[in-house]
Amino acid sequence: MDAQYFSEGRVRAGGHVNYHWNWGIFFEPNPMGTGTYLDMLLSGLVLTLKTGVLAWIIALIFGSLVGVMRTLPSKAAGWFGFCWVEFFRNMPLLVQLFLWFFVLPELLPKSAGLWLKQLPNAPFWTAAIGIGFFMSARVAVQLQAGIGSLPRGQKMAATALGLTTVQSYRYVLLPMAFRIILPPLTSEFLNTIKNTAVAITIGLLELTGQARSMQEFSFQVFEAFTAATLLYLLVNAVVVTAMRFLERYVAIPGYITGK
Amino acid sequence: MIEISHVDKWYSPTFQVLTDCTTSVTKGEVVVVCGPSGSGKSTLIKCVNALEPFQKGDISVDGTKVNDPKTNLPKLRSRVGMVFQHFELFPHLKIIDNLCLAQQKVLGRSSDKAVAKGMALLDRVGLKEQAQKFPAQLSGGQQQRVAIARALAMDPIVMLFDEPTSALDPEMVSEVLDVMVDLAHEGMTMMVVTHEMGFARKVANRVIFMDRGEIVEDAPKEDFFGKPRSDRAQKFLSKILSH
Numbered sequence: 463m464d465a466q467y468f469s470e471g472r473v474r475a476g477g478h479v480n481y482h483w484n485w486g487i488f489f490e491p492n493p494m495g496t497g498t499y500l501d502m503l504l505s506g507l508v509l510t511l512k513t514g515v516l517a518w519i520i521a522l523i524f525g526s527l528v529g530v531m532r533t534l535p536s537k538a539a540g541w542f543g544f545c546w547v548e549f550f551r552n553m554p555l556l557v558q559l560f561l562w563f564f565v566l567p568e569l570l571p572k573s574a575g576l577w578l579k580q581l582p583n584a585p586f587w588t589a590a591i592g593i594g595f596f597m598s599a600r601v602a603v604q605l606q607a608g609i610g611s612l613p614r615g616q617k618m619a620a621t622a623l624g625l626t627t628v629q630s631y632r633y634v635l636l637p638m639a640f641r642i643i644l645p646p647l648t649s650e651f652l653n654t655i656k657n658t659a660v661a662i663t664i665g666l667l668e669l670t671g672q673a674r675s676m677q678e679f680s681f682q683v684f685e686a687f688t689a690a691t692l693l694y695l696l697v698n699a700v701v702v703t704a705m706r707f708l709e710r711y712v713a714i715p716g717y718i719t720g721k
Numbered sequence: 722m723i724e725i726s727h728v729d730k731w732y733s734p735t736f737q738v739l740t741d742c743t744t745s746v747t748k749g750e751v752v753v754v755c756g757p758s759g760s761g762k763s764t765l766i767k768c769v770n771a772l773e774p775f776q777k778g779d780i781s782v783d784g785t786k787v788n789d790p791k792t793n794l795p796k797l798r799s800r801v802g803m804v805f806q807h808f809e810l811f812p813h814l815k816i817i818d819n820l821c822l823a824q825q826k827v828l829g830r831s832s833d834k835a836v837a838k839g840m841a842l843l844d845r846v847g848l849k850e851q852a853q854k855f856p857a858q859l860s861g862g863q864q865q866r867v868a869i870a871r872a873l874a875m876d877p878i879v880m881l882f883d884e885p886t887s888a889l890d891p892e893m894v895s896e897v898l899d900v901m902v903d904l905a906h907e908g909m910t911m912m913v914v915t916h917e918m919g920f921a922r923k924v925a926n927r928v929i930f931m932d933r934g935e936i937v938e939d940a941p942k943e944d945f946f947g948k949p950r951s952d953r954a955q956k957f958l959s960k961i962l963s964h
Contacts, residue, residue: 618772619809623823623875624799633822637813716857717812 487682488689499676503686506672507693513590513668514655520594521654525601530631532606543602550599555660559592563664589661589668597654604646608639641712648705652698669693722748722879722910723769728778730764730934738764739775740934746879751911753921753942756931757957762914763806765931766881769912770801783878799827802872802880806888808864810856816843816867817852820874828875835874842870846900862893869900879910886917918961922946930954 488500496502524546532543550558563585567575581587612635620630640647659670667675673690677683723746730739739761746752754762767773768780771787771794780787785797810819820839824830830838843849846866848859856864865885872880882901886894898920905911905924915921921928921942928945930938930953938945938954949955 613807613809615805615807615809616811618767619803619805619811621795622770622772622798622801622803623871624795624827625823626795629826633826634811638811641813714813714857715855717855 481684482682483684484682485685487676487680487685490680492676493679499680499686500689502672502676503669503689503693506667506669506690507697509586509667510655510658510669511697513586513593513658513661513666516590517593517597517658518651518654520591521597521601521650524595524598526605526636528598528602529605529609530636532602533609534627543606547599547602550595551603555593555596555657556663558596559588559660559664562592563588585661585664585666588664589658589666593654593657593661597650597657600650600653601647604643604650605639608643609635611642612638641714644705644709644712648702651701651705655697655701656694722746722750722783723912724779724781725765725769726779728765728768728775728780730761730768730773730775730777738934739768742778742931742934742936744929744936744939746910746912748910749908750926751905751909751913751924752927752929753925754912754914754929754931755916755918755921755957756937759933760931761934762929762931763883766883766912766914769881770798770803772803795827799823799875800878802875802877804865804868804872804880804882804885806884808856808861808868808888810864810867810871812856814855815852816848816854816856816859819856819867820871823871824874838874839870842873843867846870847896860893861889862896865889865893865897866900869897869904873904879912880904882911882913882915884914884916886915916961918946918958930957932957 488503489498491497492499492502494502496505528543528546531539532547534540553561567578569575570578578584616634616638617630620634621627625633658666658668661668662671662674665671669690673686676686680686725745726743728739728742729737731737742761742765744752754766756762764773768775769782769787771780775788778788782797782801785792787794787797810816811822814822817836817839820842821832821835824835824838825832840849840852843852846869848863848866848870851859851863851867856867859867869885885901886897889897894917898917901911901913901920902924913920913925925942928938928940928942929936930945930949930951932953937951938949940950945954946958949958
């Protein structure tokens with residue numbers, strides 16, 4: 463059915479000359495009775511932001527833990543980190559969301575599976591956690607590289623002063639490592655937001671999902687996706703700008719990128 | 722103060738970096754460790770505060786065995802000051818915060834006390850005006866003086882120096898050595914890995930010469946410079962003192 467709608471849009475645009483542009487469509491009421499079509503898109507945008515931000519928080523927390531584990535001398539920690547990263551980065555995100563959403567409930571004992579399926583907002587939580595774990599593997603690898611790029615003597619100096627391993631990471635290694643990987647982390651944050659569009663496949667009505675429904679109801683495919691595109695661009699422009707400010711704020715005087 | 726007895730360290734059965742090293746440093750003594758590069762002198766000094774593990778033998782500092790699994794290593798290390806070849810100041814912290822971090826987090830000193838102590842030590846190494854700057858804004862010699870002050874802020878019972886002037890431009894070497902000479906004159910117990918034979922002549926009590934992971938010569942300064950017993954030490958001295 464979905465493919466049919468898409469192809470219909472194509473035929474209308476390409477095949478027939480008479481595609482009826484109607485930019486006023488955004489201010490017409492949507493058939494769900496939740497306001498205008500614009501309201502529909504904006505509600506999708508809000509869900510995209512909620513999913514993206516929650517997924518990013520999860521990615522940062524788990525990515526940091528796993529990234530640190532991969533730099534510890536402990537073999538067990540290193541192995542756990544290795545398995546985590548390879549599991550979450552070697553499978554397509556789409557497959558992972560299907561796994562968590564469709565397969566996991568079937569693998570669990572019946573009652574637990576049923577409980578999981580009936581959770582309110584299941585697509586939202588699945589998407590946030592699934593995308594968060596997927597992105598955490600990427601954050602972990604970058605943090606590992608950031609820590610690895612610090613001189614070996616930094617850890618030694620911290621250790622020689624009597625700082626414990628936890629303190630060395632907290633006060634010496636991580637503040638520098640995160641500064642170093644801030645630019646690539648910006649890209650990962652943007653990727654996280656963009657990846658929320660994949661959640662349309664498990665029924666999350668985020669921005670892309672709402673643009674699709676708008677197209678289905680109104681047949682104004684170009685208007686719907688132009689608006690969605692602009693909204694994505696806008697959100698990511700805000701993120702990029704905010705991260706630039708953050709980079710400048712934490713820059714170290716006299717050091718690489720600092721002034 | 723430091724007892725090193727029969728220490729062996731190897732990375733693999735065929736790659737031994739320390740062989741049967743035995744020596745000691747008594748309270749108030751200044752011991753210079755020298756030798757060609759790759760002779761294990763840096764490794765030996767890093768074994769003293771357990772930055773490097775070793776496979777055989779014993780090292781104890783002020784009666785505490787560093788290779789005993791029950792030893793509280795962070796606590797022991799906090800009493801052993803260490804200065805590195807590449808300074809290893811923490812680049813994201815201001816100079817004064819470099820001096821305060823471990824005082825507060827390890828010794829539990831209050832911020833006021835730590836800052837007061839830090840400023841006094843910066844004054845002593847002539848860098849009070851730089852307190853609010855960041856490490857990258859200082860010259861190499863200044864950074865190394867800060868690193869010494871940072872170690873002293875912990876009130877160490879002994880100071881370890883691992884080639885403290887090797888990464889410095891020649892004109893900055895003396896400002897660092899001056900601080901170290903002062904420290905020696907005040908009676909600080911010091912173990913110093915260095916090629917600065919002038920420093921050794923001036924303040925060392927004993928000189929240890931290492932080659933290929935072994936302590937070849939361990940003699941009072943006068944004997945070492947006057948009549949080194951081993952061929953290898955003689956050759957080494959003739960090379961580094963020839964000009």
